[in-house]
Amino acid sequence: MFEEIPIVMIRELGYIYPNGTEALKKINLNIFKGELVGIMGKNGAGKTSLIRTLNGLIRPTQGNVYIDNENISSKSIATLSKKVGIIFQNPFHQLFANSVEEEIKFSLKSFNLSKEEIQLRTDQILHKFDLEKYKKRSPLNLSGGESKKLAVASIICRDPEILVFDEPTLGQDAKEIEFFINLIKNERENGKTIIIITHNIEFAYEYLSRTILMADGQIISDGPTKEVLKNEFLIRQTSLILPQIRQFYLALQERGFQEVDAIMSKNDMVNYLKKIIKNTSS
Ligand SMILES: Nc1ncnc2c1ncn2[C@@H]1O[C@H](COP(=O)(O)OP(=O)(O)OP(=O)(O)O)[C@@H](O)[C@H]1O
Numbered sequence: 241m242f243e244e245i246p247i248v249m250i251r252e253l254g255y256i257y258p259n260g261t262e263a264l265k266k267i268n269l270n271i272f273k274g275e276l277v278g279i280m281g282k283n284g285a286g287k288t289s290l291i292r293t294l295n296g297l298i299r300p301t302q303g304n305v306y307i308d309n310e311n312i313s314s315k316s317i318a319t320l321s322k323k324v325g326i327i328f329q330n331p332f333h334q335l336f337a338n339s340v341e342e343e344i345k346f347s348l349k350s351f352n353l354s355k356e357e358i359q360l361r362t363d364q365i366l367h368k369f370d371l372e373k374y375k376k377r378s379p380l381n382l383s384g385g386e387s388k389k390l391a392v393a394s395i396i397c398r399d400p401e402i403l404v405f406d407e408p409t410l411g412q413d414a415k416e417i418e419f420f421i422n423l424i425k426n427e428r429e430n431g432k433t434i435i436i437i438t439h440n441i442e443f444a445y446e447y448l449s450r451t452i453l454m455a456d457g458q459i460i461s462d463g464p465t466k467e468v469l470k471n472e473f474l475i476r477q478t479s480l481i482l483p484q485i486r487q488f489y490l491a492l493q494e495r496g497f498q499e500v501d502a503i504m505s506k507n508d509m510v511n512y513l514k515k516i517i518k519n520t521s522s
Pocket residue numbers: 257258259261262263281282283284285286287288289290
């Protein structure tokens with residue numbers, strides 16, 4: 241399904257912040273075109289630092305990052321940002337224009353488009369994100385969820401090949417999460433590669449086929465989400481909060497109910513209970 245050469249290739253990557261904090265240690269990683277990958281791990285594990293190396297916001301102190309088989313060390317942030325769009329944890333760190341409309345226009349500035357084209361694309365994207373009604377409003381006067389949406393819109397309008405989201409579901413209500421899920425489905429259908437940092441294990445289990453677990457600046461596990469997340473030792477090590485359904489299953493197990501493969505979703509639990517009921521009634 242995937243092309244041979246990874247779209248993101250990271251080799252022996254290390255990063256030490258100027259204050260001496262070693263945030264990344266010997267990271268080796270391949271991500272292929274069209275993949276939807278999750279990065280999980282406890283606070284301070286190095287997740288945000290890792291993705292900041294993808295568009296040159298921080299430059300490796302060791303090792304290399306390749307995008308589309310090219311070493312990015314000599315490429316500017318402006319060039320890389322056209323290929324790699326990062327939506328950060330706190331939207332206010334990336335919003336600075338005087339109005340919602342200006343925010344999108346600014347984002348399109350470096351694309352050599354005519355004034356009319358910029359206006360057209362801005363109107364389209366504001367419509368897509370249901371932000372037209374706030375067009376003239378300052379981004380500072382949006383709600384948390386709305387500002388996150390604007391931050392996403394200001395990156396999506398640039399149509400980057402690789403999309404990176406840092407904690408997209410944090411603080412979002414059910415409707416906003418649904419909007420986001422549809423958005424990533426759409427972007428994937430358009431062939432985009434998507435990387436999502438999340439602490440939300442239920443979200444990862446349901447939507448992300450591959451998960452990378454990080455701890456202390458290193459990758460400690462990388463594989464199919466269902467495999468990675470059923471490892472109790474790793475889950476504890478990375479301080480992830482288990483879904484309630486999984487906690488319920490573990491409680492059943494402690495009380496002597498038979499062991500089965502990982503139960504992470506409601507569906508898994510329903511099938512498991514059906515099996516138990518069938519066994520006890522036969
Ligand atoms: N600008 C900075 N200067 C110095 N140290 C930093 C800086 N940013 C992050 N760090 C440190 O680097 C390490 C990795 O931080 P990073 O932000 O990458 O973690 P994270 O996995 O994204 O955590 P979280 O889940 O809390 O967002 C931490 O020890 C952190 O304190």
